[in-house]
Amino acid sequence: xxxxxxxxxxxxxxxxxxxxxxxxxxxxxxxxxxxxxxxxxxxxxxxxxxxxxxxxxxxxxxxxxxxxxxxxxxxxxxxxxxxxxxxxxxxxxxxxxxxxxxxxxxxxxxxxxxxxxxxxxxxxxxxxxxxxxxxxxxxxxxxxxxxxxxxxxxxxxxxxxxxxxxxxxxxxxxxxxxxxxxxxxxxxxxxxx
Numbered sequence: 001x002x003x004x005x006x007x008x009x010x011x012x013x014x015x016x017x018x019x020x021x022x023x024x025x026x027x028x029x030x031x032x033x034x035x036x037x038x039x040x041x042x043x044x045x046x047x048x049x050x051x052x053x054x055x056x057x058x059x060x061x062x063x064x065x066x067x068x069x070x071x072x073x074x075x076x077x078x079x080x081x082x083x084x085x086x087x088x089x090x091x092x093x094x095x096x097x098x099x100x101x102x103x104x105x106x107x108x109x110x111x112x113x114x115x116x117x118x119x120x121x122x123x124x125x126x127x128x129x130x131x132x133x134x135x136x137x138x139x140x141x142x143x144x145x146x147x148x149x150x151x152x153x154x155x156x157x158x159x160x161x162x163x164x165x166x167x168x169x170x171x172x173x174x175x176x177x178x179x180x181x182x183x184x185x186x187x188x189x190x191x192x193x
Contacts, residue, residue: 018069023106025099032082032103033059036111038073047077047116047141048107050100050132052089052125059083062122077118078111089128091151096128097135104138120144123177127151130191133166134158142166147177150191151184168192 018035037046049072053062059081063069072079082103090096107113117140119129126148133143134154142165149170150158170188172179181187 017073018063023103025102026095028085030083030085030099030103031059032080033063034107035063035069035072035079035081037076037078039076040078040111042112044076045112045114047118048104048113049077049079050104050117050119050121050129051079051081052119052121052128053081053084053087054121054123054125055089056087057122057125058087062125065122066120068120077116078107078113080107084124089124091124091127091131094135097132100132101137104136115139116141118142118144120146121148122146123148126177130154130158133160133164140164145169147171147174149177149181149185149188152186153184155186155191166192 017038018033020031021034022029022031049068051062051066051068053059063081068079080103082100084096104117117138119132119140120143121129123146126145127150129143129145129148130150131154133140134157144167146169168188170179177185179188
């Protein structure tokens with residue numbers, strides 16, 4: 001029992017600058033965890049990093065799993081961990097692109113930010129990062145994807161001016177999101193290109 005309490009207290013102390021929040025979007029309250037960097041000062045402007053969880057996960061698990069709070073503190077950026085409805089992102093409609101666009105606008109209204117916007121995600125959150133790169137009204141500076149991919153329709157319709165920096169982590173033995181592609185999903189190397 002002591003060990004469990006110590007782990008819990010350790011997690012709380014690491015996320016001392018994190019807060020659970022929500023916005024009303026498309027008639028539904030959408031939740032997210034926001035982490036302001038240590039020493040946040042309204043006189044400075046900060047980049048925003050969207051950190052998107054995978055299918056079946058949530059913002060708290062993604063915050064813990066990715067450990068971006070410490071990086072945000074060291075590098076000076078705002079990181080936000082949004083929650084998907086029922087732990088699954090809307091990859092084939094516009095619901096989550098609209099939600100994240102609204103969330104970004106809300107953060108820019110509430111906090112001191114610059115124009116740099118990044119998206120990173122795990123698995124289904126990685127797919128959504130590619131979708132945001134192609135469809136989000138606010139321009140994205142770069143994306144980083146872990147074991148996610150694009151779909152062939154997005155690849156064929158995406159027009160990102162002058163390219164976009166992409167960091168993509170993917171195991172060649174991945175059995176869920178196949179490195180060499182599958183029905184409707186291109187090989188990873190084609191998607192990156």
